[in-house]
Amino acid sequence: MAVQVAGSINVDLIQTVEALPRPGETVLAHRSVRLPGGKGANQAVAAARAGAATHMIGATGSDEAGQWMRERLAAEGIGTQGIATLAGEPTGTACIAVDRTGENQIIVSPGANAGLMPARVRPFGHDTRVLLAQLEVPAATVHAFLAAPAAQGTVRILNAAPALPEASSLFGLTDVLIVNQHELALYLGLPDAPANVEAALAARRLIACPDQVVIVTLGAQGAVAVRAGSHCHAPALPVVPVDTIGAGDCFAGALAARIDAGESVEEALPFANAAAAFCTQGQGAIPAIPHRPAVEEALKNAPDRGKPR
Numbered sequence: 001m002a003v004q005v006a007g008s009i010n011v012d013l014i015q016t017v018e019a020l021p022r023p024g025e026t027v028l029a030h031r032s033v034r035l036p037g038g039k040g041a042n043q044a045v046a047a048a049r050a051g052a053a054t055h056m057i058g059a060t061g062s063d064e065a066g067q068w069m070r071e072r073l074a075a076e077g078i079g080t081q082g083i084a085t086l087a088g089e090p091t092g093t094a095c096i097a098v099d100r101t102g103e104n105q106i107i108v109s110p111g112a113n114a115g116l117m118p119a120r121v122r123p124f125g126h127d128t129r130v131l132l133a134q135l136e137v138p139a140a141t142v143h144a145f146l147a148a149p150a151a152q153g154t155v156r157i158l159n160a161a162p163a164l165p166e167a168s169s170l171f172g173l174t175d176v177l178i179v180n181q182h183e184l185a186l187y188l189g190l191p192d193a194p195a196n197v198e199a200a201l202a203a204r205r206l207i208a209c210p211d212q213v214v215i216v217t218l219g220a221q222g223a224v225a226v227r228a229g230s231h232c233h234a235p236a237l238p239v240v241p242v243d244t245i246g247a248g249d250c251f252a253g254a255l256a257a258r259i260d261a262g263e264s265v266e267e268a269l270p271f272a273n274a275a276a277a278f279c280t281q282g283q284g285a286i287p288a289i290p291h292r293p294a295v296e297e298a299l300k301n302a303p304d305r306g307k308p309r
Contacts, residue, residue, distance in 0.1 A: 001129035002053040003256045006121045006145040007040020008113040008136030009058045009073075009083070010092035011065045014245070014284055020099045029097075035284035036072040037094055038113070039134040039161065042246045042285045046253025047132070048076045050275065051292045052260045055128075057082035057121050057145070058137070059112040065091040066112065072286070084120050086112045092136075102241035102280065113137050118144030132256045134159045134249075135167055146173040155259050159252040163187065172208035176265060178215045178252050179203070197233045200224045204231075213265045217251055222273050225265050234269035237277040237298060246285025251276040254295070274298050 015029035036045075040058050048054040056078050060066030062085050069091060074080050092111040098104045116137045121144055131154060133142045146156050157176040160167050163183040171177055181193040184203055194200045200216040203226045207214060210228070217223045222236040241247075254275035258268035274295045282288030 001260050002055060002127050003044075003047045003130045003132060003253075003260050004055045004057060004082075004128050005040055005044040005047065005132045005253070005256075006057040006082075006137070006142070007043065007132075007134045008038040008092055008110070009041045009056075009060050009066075009069050010038030010094045010108065010111075010113070010136075011035075011069065012037035012094045012096055012245070012284060014096045014098060016098050016283075018100055020097055020103060020105050033284070036069055036286045037246065037284065038069075038092055039136045039159070039249050041069065041073060042249035042289070043132055043134065043159070043253035043256070044073065044078050045076050045286050046250045046275065046289050047257040047260075048078050049289055049291045050254045050257030050271070050295070052130075052257035053079075053127070054257075055079035055082055059084040059086050059089075059116040059120070061085070061089045061091040061112045062087045063091055065093070084112075084116070086115045089115055096245060098243050098245065098283075102244045104243070104245055106245075108136065110136065116141050121145040122148050128154060129260045130155045130157060130256045132157045132159070132252060134252070135162055135164050139164065139167055139170065142167075143170055143173065146170060157252065157256055157259075159248070160187065161248060168206075171206060174208075174212065176213045176215065176255075176259075177206060178217065178248075178255070179206075180217045180219075180248060184216055194218075196221060197224050201226060201231055204228065215255070215265070215269075217248060217276070223251070223269055225269060232266040232269065234273050237274050239277045239280055241280035243283045243288065244280050245283075246288065247276045247279045249285060250279040250289050253289075270299060271295055
């Protein structure tokens with residue numbers, strides 16, 4: 001089986017700072033690095049490192065950065081035949097500041113990602129079990145990807161991030177919807193982000209069709225999977241984060257890989273949680289995404305952590 005990911009491909013320019021700048025403030029960086037990224041690429045790498053055969057659908061420019069990103073993805077064993085090269089467009093870029101606590105601010109210049117049109121994202125191949133998308137490419141393109149004919153039993157996952165109010169029209173096309181607590185607040189029109197498992201059960205209001213699952217990621221409190229008549233909470237592995245960039249993408253890609261392997265959403269939650277926790281221990285998104293053996297070892301050595309309840 002396989003996971004197909006449709007989404008963004010960016011080059012991440014990361015600045016490490018003591019404290020994030022306030023409006024009008026200039027701060028000096030301790031370090032500056034260029035790393036591969038983009039929510040789509042991050043999730044594809046996470047799925048591949050979690051053991052899934054993975055294909056990427058996206059777009060880069062015809063510039064050096066685009067070639068560099070295609071090479072990085074191919075080196076992960078990810079199928080790149082679905083990546084378009086758009087002449088005259090720059091490859092997407094994310095400018096990221098990370099402070100000493102691991103918190104970050106991100107500014108994204110979409111570049112070629114904005115040129116990924118609906119006609120380019122038809123799922124291909126007959127072995128696909130999971131379709132995974134996010135919202136760093138046009139909403140119409142995500143709609144075309146999720147609504148396209150697919151094999152019976154295909155699981156459609158939408159990580160509804162970054163949060164866009166108009167994206168709620170896509171929710172009915174999905175089997176699994178993933179949001180963090182801040183995105184959940186935006187989609188529900190709440191004044192504050194739900195901070196605990198009980199508050200996150202408000203996600204039930206997002207359920208748009210029978211048997212749909214809404215997953216709310218809660219950082220240090222793990223994640224909760226909410227169905228119409230039940231819910232399941234999987235606590236997080238305890239870590240002190242170094243850099244939270246890409247942790248949510250890692251969660252989504254790892255979850256997709258475990259569903260592709262035949263697990264239910266509830267069974268896949270502990271692995272996805274552990275993978276996301278690992279991701280916060282390194283700098284950047286893709287360089288910090290763990291491989292399956294490391295995640296499995298962490299879960300084995302922490303038998304009372306991460307189990308759903």
